[in-house]
Amino acid sequence: MSEGSSAAMASSRLSRRSLLAAMGVAGVGLTLEGCGGGSGERLNFYTWDTYIGENTLSDFQKASGVRVSASYFATNDELFAKLKAGNSGYDVIVPSNEFVARMRAADMLLPLDMSKIPNFSNIAPDFQNADYDPAPHHSVPYTWLVTGIGYRKSKVNGVPDSWKWLYDSDAYSGRIALLSEAADLIRLGAKYMGKSLNGLTPADIKAVEDMLIRQKPRIKAFHEDNGQDLLLSGDVDLVMEFNGDIAQIAAEDDDIGFVVPKEGSLFNADTLAIPKGAPRVDLAHQFINYLLDAQAGKHIAETILYPTPNAAAKALMPDDYRSNPMIFPTGEGMDKSEWGRFEGPEMARLCEEAITRVRAA
Structure with a gap:
Protein backbone atom coordinates (compact mmCIF):
# COMPACT_ATOMS: atom_id res chain seq x y z
CA MET A 1 0.00 0.00 0.00
CA SER A 2 1.22 3.50 -0.80
CA GLU A 3 1.80 6.08 1.91
CA GLY A 4 -1.16 8.01 0.57
CA SER A 5 -3.55 5.06 0.84
CA SER A 6 -2.25 4.23 4.33
CA ALA A 7 -2.91 7.81 5.43
CA ALA A 8 -6.39 7.70 3.94
CA MET A 9 -7.20 4.53 5.89
CA ALA A 10 -5.92 6.06 9.14
CA SER A 11 -7.97 9.18 8.45
CA SER A 12 -11.15 7.18 7.94
CA ARG A 13 -10.62 5.37 11.24
CA LEU A 14 -9.95 8.61 13.05
CA SER A 15 -13.09 10.15 11.59
CA ARG A 16 -15.12 7.15 12.73
CA ARG A 17 -13.68 7.30 16.24
CA SER A 18 -14.13 11.08 16.40
CA LEU A 19 -17.73 10.78 15.28
CA LEU A 20 -18.55 8.42 18.13
CA ALA A 21 -16.71 10.59 20.66
CA ALA A 22 -18.48 13.72 19.47
CA MET A 23 -21.85 12.01 19.89
CA GLY A 24 -20.86 10.99 23.43
CA VAL A 25 -22.12 7.46 23.16
CA ALA A 26 -19.09 5.13 23.37
CA GLY A 27 -20.84 3.13 20.67
CA VAL A 28 -23.32 1.39 22.96
CA GLY A 29 -26.87 1.69 21.74
CA LEU A 30 -25.91 3.93 18.83
CA THR A 31 -27.75 3.24 15.59
CA LEU A 32 -26.20 3.85 12.20
CA GLU A 33 -27.97 3.10 8.94
CA GLY A 34 -26.87 2.60 5.38
CA CYS A 35 -28.03 5.64 3.44
CA GLY A 36 -29.87 5.98 0.15
CA GLY A 37 -33.04 4.51 -1.25
CA GLY A 38 -34.14 0.89 -1.44
CA SER A 39 -37.00 -1.48 -0.88
CA GLY A 40 -37.80 -0.20 2.60
CA GLU A 41 -36.77 -3.52 4.19
CA ARG A 42 -34.61 -3.23 7.30
CA LEU A 43 -32.25 -5.61 9.06
CA ASN A 44 -31.05 -5.17 12.66
CA PHE A 45 -27.37 -5.87 13.30
CA TYR A 46 -25.97 -6.10 16.87
CA THR A 47 -22.19 -5.91 16.94
CA TRP A 48 -19.05 -4.44 18.50
CA ASP A 49 -18.19 -0.77 18.06
CA THR A 50 -15.78 0.17 15.19
CA TYR A 51 -16.12 -3.36 13.79
CA ILE A 52 -17.45 -2.87 10.26
CA GLY A 53 -16.12 -1.32 7.06
CA GLU A 54 -16.53 2.42 6.53
CA ASN A 55 -19.05 1.89 3.71
CA THR A 56 -20.12 -1.72 4.27
CA LEU A 57 -23.68 -0.98 5.35
CA SER A 58 -24.37 1.54 2.61
CA ASP A 59 -22.75 -0.76 0.02
CA PHE A 60 -25.00 -3.60 1.14
CA GLN A 61 -28.03 -1.36 0.83
CA LYS A 62 -27.05 -0.36 -2.70
CA ALA A 63 -26.64 -4.02 -3.63
CA SER A 64 -29.79 -5.33 -1.92
CA GLY A 65 -32.14 -2.42 -1.18
CA VAL A 66 -32.06 -3.44 2.50
CA ARG A 67 -31.24 -0.87 5.18
CA VAL A 68 -29.10 -2.11 8.07
CA SER A 69 -29.66 -0.63 11.50
CA ALA A 70 -26.55 -1.35 13.59
CA SER A 71 -26.39 -1.05 17.36
CA TYR A 72 -23.48 -1.90 19.61
CA PHE A 73 -22.62 -3.90 22.72
CA ALA A 74 -19.47 -3.59 24.83
CA THR A 75 -18.93 -7.17 26.08
CA ASN A 76 -20.03 -10.70 25.32
CA ASP A 77 -21.63 -10.77 28.76
CA GLU A 78 -23.82 -7.84 27.74
CA LEU A 79 -24.77 -9.52 24.47
CA PHE A 80 -25.62 -12.77 26.23
CA ALA A 81 -27.71 -11.12 28.94
CA LYS A 82 -29.69 -9.04 26.44
CA LEU A 83 -30.50 -11.99 24.19
CA LYS A 84 -31.19 -14.30 27.14
CA ALA A 85 -33.90 -11.87 28.24
CA GLY A 86 -35.53 -12.20 24.80
CA ASN A 87 -34.68 -11.13 21.26
CA SER A 88 -36.04 -7.62 20.76
CA GLY A 89 -35.64 -7.70 17.00
CA TYR A 90 -32.00 -8.47 16.17
CA ASP A 91 -31.34 -10.41 12.97
CA VAL A 92 -27.54 -10.84 12.99
CA ILE A 93 -25.20 -10.76 15.99
CA VAL A 94 -21.41 -11.02 16.47
CA PRO A 95 -20.65 -13.31 19.45
CA SER A 96 -17.15 -14.53 20.22
CA ASN A 97 -16.40 -18.22 19.81
CA GLU A 98 -16.94 -19.30 23.41
CA PHE A 99 -20.23 -17.45 23.53
CA VAL A 100 -21.30 -19.27 20.38
CA ALA A 101 -20.86 -22.49 22.35
CA ARG A 102 -22.60 -20.98 25.37
CA MET A 103 -25.51 -19.65 23.31
CA ARG A 104 -25.84 -22.94 21.43
CA ALA A 105 -26.08 -24.77 24.75
CA ALA A 106 -28.79 -22.33 25.87
CA ASP A 107 -30.72 -22.76 22.58
CA MET A 108 -30.29 -19.07 21.70
CA LEU A 109 -29.04 -19.44 18.11
CA LEU A 110 -30.61 -20.68 14.89
CA PRO A 111 -28.78 -23.26 12.77
CA LEU A 112 -27.55 -21.66 9.55
CA ASP A 113 -28.67 -22.76 6.11
CA MET A 114 -25.22 -22.98 4.54
CA SER A 115 -26.73 -23.26 1.04
CA LYS A 116 -27.66 -19.58 1.47
CA ILE A 117 -24.08 -18.63 2.40
CA PRO A 118 -22.01 -19.70 -0.64
CA ASN A 119 -19.28 -17.20 0.29
CA PHE A 120 -18.43 -19.46 3.22
CA SER A 121 -16.06 -21.05 0.71
CA ASN A 122 -13.91 -17.89 1.06
CA ILE A 123 -13.10 -18.81 4.67
CA ALA A 124 -9.71 -20.43 5.22
CA PRO A 125 -10.03 -24.20 5.79
CA ASP A 126 -8.55 -23.97 9.32
CA PHE A 127 -11.55 -21.86 10.36
CA GLN A 128 -14.31 -23.79 8.58
CA ASN A 129 -14.76 -26.60 11.10
CA ALA A 130 -14.24 -25.04 14.50
CA ASP A 131 -14.51 -27.11 17.66
CA TYR A 132 -16.71 -24.47 19.31
CA ASP A 133 -19.36 -24.77 16.57
CA PRO A 134 -19.61 -28.27 15.09
CA ALA A 135 -22.07 -28.96 12.27
CA PRO A 136 -24.82 -28.01 11.87
CA HIS A 137 -23.13 -24.61 12.00
CA HIS A 138 -24.72 -21.85 14.07
CA SER A 139 -22.06 -19.27 13.15
CA VAL A 140 -19.44 -18.33 10.58
CA PRO A 141 -16.09 -16.69 11.43
CA TYR A 142 -15.79 -12.94 10.95
CA THR A 143 -12.40 -12.15 12.52
CA TRP A 144 -9.86 -13.80 14.76
CA ASN A 268 -10.61 -15.76 20.05
CA ALA A 269 -12.75 -15.61 16.95
CA ASP A 270 -15.67 -13.26 16.50
CA THR A 271 -18.47 -14.71 14.45
CA LEU A 272 -21.67 -13.91 12.58
CA ALA A 273 -24.77 -15.67 13.89
CA ILE A 274 -28.57 -15.46 13.76
CA PRO A 275 -30.24 -15.33 17.18
CA LYS A 276 -33.36 -17.33 17.88
CA GLY A 277 -36.43 -15.19 17.27
CA ALA A 278 -34.78 -13.18 14.47
CA PRO A 279 -37.66 -11.64 12.48
CA ARG A 280 -35.89 -11.66 9.08
CA VAL A 281 -34.00 -14.95 8.76
CA ASP A 282 -33.69 -14.92 4.97
CA LEU A 283 -32.32 -11.37 4.97
CA ALA A 284 -29.94 -12.34 7.78
CA HIS A 285 -28.46 -15.09 5.60
CA GLN A 286 -28.17 -12.62 2.72
CA PHE A 287 -26.32 -10.11 4.89
CA ILE A 288 -23.94 -12.74 6.32
CA ASN A 289 -23.16 -13.97 2.83
CA TYR A 290 -22.42 -10.38 1.75
CA LEU A 291 -19.99 -9.84 4.65
CA LEU A 292 -18.07 -12.96 3.57
CA ASP A 293 -17.64 -11.65 0.02
CA ALA A 294 -13.96 -11.12 -0.86
CA GLN A 295 -14.28 -7.41 -1.69
CA ALA A 296 -16.58 -6.69 1.26
CA GLY A 297 -14.18 -8.57 3.55
CA LYS A 298 -11.26 -6.54 2.19
CA HIS A 299 -13.01 -3.24 2.95
CA ILE A 300 -13.87 -4.45 6.46
CA ALA A 301 -10.26 -5.50 7.14
CA GLU A 302 -8.96 -2.15 5.82
CA THR A 303 -11.09 -0.34 8.38
CA ILE A 304 -10.92 -2.48 11.50
CA LEU A 305 -7.37 -3.89 11.10
CA TYR A 306 -8.23 -7.22 12.72
CA PRO A 307 -6.84 -10.45 11.27
CA THR A 308 -9.38 -11.94 8.88
CA PRO A 309 -10.12 -15.64 8.47
CA ASN A 310 -11.47 -14.78 4.98
CA ALA A 311 -8.68 -16.10 2.76
CA ALA A 312 -10.14 -14.50 -0.37
CA ALA A 313 -10.26 -11.08 1.34
CA LYS A 314 -6.77 -11.45 2.82
CA ALA A 315 -5.38 -12.21 -0.65
CA LEU A 316 -6.63 -8.79 -1.80
CA MET A 317 -4.98 -6.93 1.09
CA PRO A 318 -1.60 -5.15 0.73
CA ASP A 319 1.57 -6.51 2.27
CA ASP A 320 1.59 -3.92 5.06
CA TYR A 321 -1.58 -5.58 6.36
CA ARG A 322 -0.55 -9.20 5.80
CA SER A 323 2.89 -8.65 7.38
CA ASN A 324 1.85 -6.23 10.16
CA PRO A 325 3.23 -7.69 13.44
CA MET A 326 0.37 -6.24 15.47
CA ILE A 327 -2.29 -7.78 13.25
Whole structure:
Protein backbone atom coordinates (compact mmCIF):
# COMPACT_ATOMS: atom_id res chain seq x y z
CA MET A 1 0.00 0.00 0.00
CA SER A 2 1.22 3.50 -0.80
CA GLU A 3 1.80 6.08 1.91
CA GLY A 4 -1.16 8.01 0.57
CA SER A 5 -3.55 5.06 0.84
CA SER A 6 -2.25 4.23 4.33
CA ALA A 7 -2.91 7.81 5.43
CA ALA A 8 -6.39 7.70 3.94
CA MET A 9 -7.20 4.53 5.89
CA ALA A 10 -5.92 6.06 9.14
CA SER A 11 -7.97 9.18 8.45
CA SER A 12 -11.15 7.18 7.94
CA ARG A 13 -10.62 5.37 11.24
CA LEU A 14 -9.95 8.61 13.05
CA SER A 15 -13.09 10.15 11.59
CA ARG A 16 -15.12 7.15 12.73
CA ARG A 17 -13.68 7.30 16.24
CA SER A 18 -14.13 11.08 16.40
CA LEU A 19 -17.73 10.78 15.28
CA LEU A 20 -18.55 8.42 18.13
CA ALA A 21 -16.71 10.59 20.66
CA ALA A 22 -18.48 13.72 19.47
CA MET A 23 -21.85 12.01 19.89
CA GLY A 24 -20.86 10.99 23.43
CA VAL A 25 -22.12 7.46 23.16
CA ALA A 26 -19.09 5.13 23.37
CA GLY A 27 -20.84 3.13 20.67
CA VAL A 28 -23.32 1.39 22.96
CA GLY A 29 -26.87 1.69 21.74
CA LEU A 30 -25.91 3.93 18.83
CA THR A 31 -27.75 3.24 15.59
CA LEU A 32 -26.20 3.85 12.20
CA GLU A 33 -27.97 3.10 8.94
CA GLY A 34 -26.87 2.60 5.38
CA CYS A 35 -28.03 5.64 3.44
CA GLY A 36 -29.87 5.98 0.15
CA GLY A 37 -33.04 4.51 -1.25
CA GLY A 38 -34.14 0.89 -1.44
CA SER A 39 -37.00 -1.48 -0.88
CA GLY A 40 -37.80 -0.20 2.60
CA GLU A 41 -36.77 -3.52 4.19
CA ARG A 42 -34.61 -3.23 7.30
CA LEU A 43 -32.25 -5.61 9.06
CA ASN A 44 -31.05 -5.17 12.66
CA PHE A 45 -27.37 -5.87 13.30
CA TYR A 46 -25.97 -6.10 16.87
CA THR A 47 -22.19 -5.91 16.94
CA TRP A 48 -19.05 -4.44 18.50
CA ASP A 49 -18.19 -0.77 18.06
CA THR A 50 -15.78 0.17 15.19
CA TYR A 51 -16.12 -3.36 13.79
CA ILE A 52 -17.45 -2.87 10.26
CA GLY A 53 -16.12 -1.32 7.06
CA GLU A 54 -16.53 2.42 6.53
CA ASN A 55 -19.05 1.89 3.71
CA THR A 56 -20.12 -1.72 4.27
CA LEU A 57 -23.68 -0.98 5.35
CA SER A 58 -24.37 1.54 2.61
CA ASP A 59 -22.75 -0.76 0.02
CA PHE A 60 -25.00 -3.60 1.14
CA GLN A 61 -28.03 -1.36 0.83
CA LYS A 62 -27.05 -0.36 -2.70
CA ALA A 63 -26.64 -4.02 -3.63
CA SER A 64 -29.79 -5.33 -1.92
CA GLY A 65 -32.14 -2.42 -1.18
CA VAL A 66 -32.06 -3.44 2.50
CA ARG A 67 -31.24 -0.87 5.18
CA VAL A 68 -29.10 -2.11 8.07
CA SER A 69 -29.66 -0.63 11.50
CA ALA A 70 -26.55 -1.35 13.59
CA SER A 71 -26.39 -1.05 17.36
CA TYR A 72 -23.48 -1.90 19.61
CA PHE A 73 -22.62 -3.90 22.72
CA ALA A 74 -19.47 -3.59 24.83
CA THR A 75 -18.93 -7.17 26.08
CA ASN A 76 -20.03 -10.70 25.32
CA ASP A 77 -21.63 -10.77 28.76
CA GLU A 78 -23.82 -7.84 27.74
CA LEU A 79 -24.77 -9.52 24.47
CA PHE A 80 -25.62 -12.77 26.23
CA ALA A 81 -27.71 -11.12 28.94
CA LYS A 82 -29.69 -9.04 26.44
CA LEU A 83 -30.50 -11.99 24.19
CA LYS A 84 -31.19 -14.30 27.14
CA ALA A 85 -33.90 -11.87 28.24
CA GLY A 86 -35.53 -12.20 24.80
CA ASN A 87 -34.68 -11.13 21.26
CA SER A 88 -36.04 -7.62 20.76
CA GLY A 89 -35.64 -7.70 17.00
CA TYR A 90 -32.00 -8.47 16.17
CA ASP A 91 -31.34 -10.41 12.97
CA VAL A 92 -27.54 -10.84 12.99
CA ILE A 93 -25.20 -10.76 15.99
CA VAL A 94 -21.41 -11.02 16.47
CA PRO A 95 -20.65 -13.31 19.45
CA SER A 96 -17.15 -14.53 20.22
CA ASN A 97 -16.40 -18.22 19.81
CA GLU A 98 -16.94 -19.30 23.41
CA PHE A 99 -20.23 -17.45 23.53
CA VAL A 100 -21.30 -19.27 20.38
CA ALA A 101 -20.86 -22.49 22.35
CA ARG A 102 -22.60 -20.98 25.37
CA MET A 103 -25.51 -19.65 23.31
CA ARG A 104 -25.84 -22.94 21.43
CA ALA A 105 -26.08 -24.77 24.75
CA ALA A 106 -28.79 -22.33 25.87
CA ASP A 107 -30.72 -22.76 22.58
CA MET A 108 -30.29 -19.07 21.70
CA LEU A 109 -29.04 -19.44 18.11
CA LEU A 110 -30.61 -20.68 14.89
CA PRO A 111 -28.78 -23.26 12.77
CA LEU A 112 -27.55 -21.66 9.55
CA ASP A 113 -28.67 -22.76 6.11
CA MET A 114 -25.22 -22.98 4.54
CA SER A 115 -26.73 -23.26 1.04
CA LYS A 116 -27.66 -19.58 1.47
CA ILE A 117 -24.08 -18.63 2.40
CA PRO A 118 -22.01 -19.70 -0.64
CA ASN A 119 -19.28 -17.20 0.29
CA PHE A 120 -18.43 -19.46 3.22
CA SER A 121 -16.06 -21.05 0.71
CA ASN A 122 -13.91 -17.89 1.06
CA ILE A 123 -13.10 -18.81 4.67
CA ALA A 124 -9.71 -20.43 5.22
CA PRO A 125 -10.03 -24.20 5.79
CA ASP A 126 -8.55 -23.97 9.32
CA PHE A 127 -11.55 -21.86 10.36
CA GLN A 128 -14.31 -23.79 8.58
CA ASN A 129 -14.76 -26.60 11.10
CA ALA A 130 -14.24 -25.04 14.50
CA ASP A 131 -14.51 -27.11 17.66
CA TYR A 132 -16.71 -24.47 19.31
CA ASP A 133 -19.36 -24.77 16.57
CA PRO A 134 -19.61 -28.27 15.09
CA ALA A 135 -22.07 -28.96 12.27
CA PRO A 136 -24.82 -28.01 11.87
CA HIS A 137 -23.13 -24.61 12.00
CA HIS A 138 -24.72 -21.85 14.07
CA SER A 139 -22.06 -19.27 13.15
CA VAL A 140 -19.44 -18.33 10.58
CA PRO A 141 -16.09 -16.69 11.43
CA TYR A 142 -15.79 -12.94 10.95
CA THR A 143 -12.40 -12.15 12.52
CA TRP A 144 -9.86 -13.80 14.76
CA LEU A 145 -7.86 -12.04 17.47
CA VAL A 146 -5.43 -12.39 20.34
CA THR A 147 -5.39 -10.50 23.64
CA GLY A 148 -2.18 -8.74 24.61
CA ILE A 149 -0.75 -5.59 26.14
CA GLY A 150 -1.01 -2.29 24.33
CA TYR A 151 1.46 0.24 25.63
CA ARG A 152 2.87 3.72 25.14
CA LYS A 153 6.52 3.23 24.20
CA SER A 154 7.74 6.49 25.71
CA LYS A 155 6.22 5.65 29.11
CA VAL A 156 7.53 2.12 29.74
CA ASN A 157 10.93 0.69 30.59
CA GLY A 158 11.46 -1.73 27.72
CA VAL A 159 8.81 -3.94 26.14
CA PRO A 160 6.29 -5.01 28.85
CA ASP A 161 6.33 -8.64 27.70
CA SER A 162 4.73 -10.25 30.76
CA TRP A 163 1.26 -10.25 32.31
CA LYS A 164 3.13 -9.39 35.51
CA TRP A 165 2.97 -5.68 34.65
CA LEU A 166 -0.83 -5.76 34.69
CA TYR A 167 -1.52 -8.36 37.39
CA ASP A 168 1.32 -8.35 39.88
CA SER A 169 3.44 -5.19 39.91
CA ASP A 170 3.35 -1.62 41.17
CA ALA A 171 5.67 -0.37 38.40
CA TYR A 172 2.83 1.37 36.53
CA SER A 173 0.47 1.99 39.42
CA GLY A 174 -2.58 3.99 38.38
CA ARG A 175 -1.60 3.76 34.70
CA ILE A 176 -3.02 0.36 33.72
CA ALA A 177 -6.42 -0.81 32.48
CA LEU A 178 -7.79 -4.33 32.26
CA LEU A 179 -10.65 -5.84 30.30
CA SER A 180 -13.87 -6.18 32.26
CA GLU A 181 -14.91 -9.56 30.82
CA ALA A 182 -14.81 -12.03 33.69
CA ALA A 183 -13.63 -15.24 32.03
CA ASP A 184 -10.83 -13.47 30.15
CA LEU A 185 -9.54 -11.76 33.31
CA ILE A 186 -9.47 -14.98 35.29
CA ARG A 187 -7.91 -17.14 32.61
CA LEU A 188 -5.19 -14.68 31.61
CA GLY A 189 -4.28 -14.32 35.27
CA ALA A 190 -4.03 -18.10 35.44
CA LYS A 191 -1.85 -18.04 32.33
CA TYR A 192 0.53 -15.69 34.16
CA MET A 193 0.62 -18.23 36.99
CA GLY A 194 1.76 -20.92 34.55
CA LYS A 195 -1.56 -22.71 34.08
CA SER A 196 -3.59 -23.56 31.00
CA LEU A 197 -6.52 -21.31 30.13
CA ASN A 198 -8.79 -24.32 30.25
CA GLY A 199 -9.65 -26.76 33.03
CA LEU A 200 -9.20 -24.28 35.88
CA THR A 201 -10.28 -25.38 39.35
CA PRO A 202 -12.17 -23.28 41.91
CA ALA A 203 -8.84 -22.96 43.75
CA ASP A 204 -7.20 -21.56 40.60
CA ILE A 205 -9.99 -19.01 40.21
CA LYS A 206 -9.63 -18.00 43.87
CA ALA A 207 -5.87 -17.52 43.45
CA VAL A 208 -6.40 -15.15 40.51
CA GLU A 209 -9.16 -13.34 42.40
CA ASP A 210 -6.84 -12.78 45.37
CA MET A 211 -4.08 -11.51 43.07
CA LEU A 212 -6.46 -9.07 41.37
CA ILE A 213 -7.73 -7.79 44.72
CA ARG A 214 -4.13 -7.06 45.75
CA GLN A 215 -3.54 -5.36 42.41
CA LYS A 216 -6.79 -3.41 42.29
CA PRO A 217 -5.49 -0.18 43.96
CA ARG A 218 -2.98 0.07 41.08
CA ILE A 219 -5.60 -0.42 38.34
CA LYS A 220 -7.00 2.74 36.80
CA ALA A 221 -9.94 1.10 35.00
CA PHE A 222 -11.70 -2.09 34.04
CA HIS A 223 -12.67 -1.12 30.53
CA GLU A 224 -15.47 -2.27 28.27
CA ASP A 225 -14.12 -2.43 24.71
CA ASN A 226 -12.53 1.04 24.83
CA GLY A 227 -9.06 0.30 26.15
CA GLN A 228 -7.48 1.54 22.94
CA ASP A 229 -9.10 4.95 23.47
CA LEU A 230 -7.77 5.15 27.04
CA LEU A 231 -4.27 4.44 25.73
CA LEU A 232 -4.52 6.83 22.80
CA SER A 233 -5.77 9.68 25.01
CA GLY A 234 -2.97 9.20 27.54
CA ASP A 235 -5.26 8.12 30.39
CA VAL A 236 -3.24 4.91 30.81
CA ASP A 237 0.16 3.66 29.66
CA LEU A 238 -0.58 -0.09 29.56
CA VAL A 239 -3.84 -1.77 28.64
CA MET A 240 -5.12 -5.29 28.21
CA GLU A 241 -6.65 -5.18 24.74
CA PHE A 242 -7.10 -7.03 21.46
CA ASN A 243 -4.47 -6.78 18.75
CA GLY A 244 -6.80 -5.24 16.16
CA ASP A 245 -7.86 -2.42 18.49
CA ILE A 246 -4.24 -1.53 19.19
CA ALA A 247 -3.37 -1.75 15.48
CA GLN A 248 -6.09 0.83 14.81
CA ILE A 249 -4.58 3.43 17.13
CA ALA A 250 -0.98 2.59 16.20
CA ALA A 251 -1.89 3.77 12.70
CA GLU A 252 -2.64 7.15 14.30
CA ASP A 253 0.20 7.31 16.85
CA ASP A 254 3.62 5.71 16.34
CA ASP A 255 4.29 5.82 20.10
CA ILE A 256 1.88 2.88 20.52
CA GLY A 257 3.21 -0.67 20.84
CA PHE A 258 1.64 -4.12 21.30
CA VAL A 259 3.00 -7.37 22.69
CA VAL A 260 1.62 -10.85 23.34
CA PRO A 261 3.08 -11.66 26.79
CA LYS A 262 5.69 -14.39 27.00
CA GLU A 263 3.45 -16.56 29.21
CA GLY A 264 0.98 -16.88 26.32
CA SER A 265 -2.50 -15.54 25.81
CA LEU A 266 -6.02 -16.22 24.58
CA PHE A 267 -7.06 -16.69 20.97
CA ASN A 268 -10.61 -15.76 20.05
CA ALA A 269 -12.75 -15.61 16.95
CA ASP A 270 -15.67 -13.26 16.50
CA THR A 271 -18.47 -14.71 14.45
CA LEU A 272 -21.67 -13.91 12.58
CA ALA A 273 -24.77 -15.67 13.89
CA ILE A 274 -28.57 -15.46 13.76
CA PRO A 275 -30.24 -15.33 17.18
CA LYS A 276 -33.36 -17.33 17.88
CA GLY A 277 -36.43 -15.19 17.27
CA ALA A 278 -34.78 -13.18 14.47
CA PRO A 279 -37.66 -11.64 12.48
CA ARG A 280 -35.89 -11.66 9.08
CA VAL A 281 -34.00 -14.95 8.76
CA ASP A 282 -33.69 -14.92 4.97
CA LEU A 283 -32.32 -11.37 4.97
CA ALA A 284 -29.94 -12.34 7.78
CA HIS A 285 -28.46 -15.09 5.60
CA GLN A 286 -28.17 -12.62 2.72
CA PHE A 287 -26.32 -10.11 4.89
CA ILE A 288 -23.94 -12.74 6.32
CA ASN A 289 -23.16 -13.97 2.83
CA TYR A 290 -22.42 -10.38 1.75
CA LEU A 291 -19.99 -9.84 4.65
CA LEU A 292 -18.07 -12.96 3.57
CA ASP A 293 -17.64 -11.65 0.02
CA ALA A 294 -13.96 -11.12 -0.86
CA GLN A 295 -14.28 -7.41 -1.69
CA ALA A 296 -16.58 -6.69 1.26
CA GLY A 297 -14.18 -8.57 3.55
CA LYS A 298 -11.26 -6.54 2.19
CA HIS A 299 -13.01 -3.24 2.95
CA ILE A 300 -13.87 -4.45 6.46
CA ALA A 301 -10.26 -5.50 7.14
CA GLU A 302 -8.96 -2.15 5.82
CA THR A 303 -11.09 -0.34 8.38
CA ILE A 304 -10.92 -2.48 11.50
CA LEU A 305 -7.37 -3.89 11.10
CA TYR A 306 -8.23 -7.22 12.72
CA PRO A 307 -6.84 -10.45 11.27
CA THR A 308 -9.38 -11.94 8.88
CA PRO A 309 -10.12 -15.64 8.47
CA ASN A 310 -11.47 -14.78 4.98
CA ALA A 311 -8.68 -16.10 2.76
CA ALA A 312 -10.14 -14.50 -0.37
CA ALA A 313 -10.26 -11.08 1.34
CA LYS A 314 -6.77 -11.45 2.82
CA ALA A 315 -5.38 -12.21 -0.65
CA LEU A 316 -6.63 -8.79 -1.80
CA MET A 317 -4.98 -6.93 1.09
CA PRO A 318 -1.60 -5.15 0.73
CA ASP A 319 1.57 -6.51 2.27
CA ASP A 320 1.59 -3.92 5.06
CA TYR A 321 -1.58 -5.58 6.36
CA ARG A 322 -0.55 -9.20 5.80
CA SER A 323 2.89 -8.65 7.38
CA ASN A 324 1.85 -6.23 10.16
CA PRO A 325 3.23 -7.69 13.44
CA MET A 326 0.37 -6.24 15.47
CA ILE A 327 -2.29 -7.78 13.25
CA PHE A 328 -0.45 -11.08 12.83
CA PRO A 329 1.91 -11.38 15.85
CA THR A 330 4.60 -14.05 16.12
CA GLY A 331 6.97 -15.19 18.83
CA GLU A 332 7.07 -17.01 22.16
CA GLY A 333 3.82 -15.57 23.46
CA MET A 334 1.90 -16.64 20.37
CA ASP A 335 3.44 -20.11 20.53
CA LYS A 336 2.13 -20.52 24.09
CA SER A 337 -1.32 -19.07 23.41
CA GLU A 338 -4.49 -21.18 23.44
CA TRP A 339 -8.07 -21.16 22.28
CA GLY A 340 -10.41 -20.96 25.22
CA ARG A 341 -13.25 -23.45 25.66
CA PHE A 342 -16.71 -22.81 27.06
CA GLU A 343 -16.72 -25.13 30.06
CA GLY A 344 -20.33 -24.80 31.13
CA PRO A 345 -22.50 -22.29 32.99
CA GLU A 346 -21.06 -23.23 36.39
CA MET A 347 -17.54 -22.24 35.37
CA ALA A 348 -18.88 -19.03 33.85
CA ARG A 349 -20.71 -18.29 37.11
CA LEU A 350 -17.59 -18.87 39.21
CA CYS A 351 -15.57 -16.44 37.06
CA GLU A 352 -18.30 -13.81 37.08
CA GLU A 353 -18.73 -14.01 40.86
CA ALA A 354 -14.98 -13.77 41.40
CA ILE A 355 -14.68 -10.62 39.28
CA THR A 356 -17.75 -9.13 40.97
CA ARG A 357 -15.89 -9.50 44.29
CA VAL A 358 -12.75 -7.95 42.77
CA ARG A 359 -14.71 -4.95 41.50
CA ALA A 360 -16.39 -4.52 44.90
CA ALA A 361 -13.18 -4.83 46.94
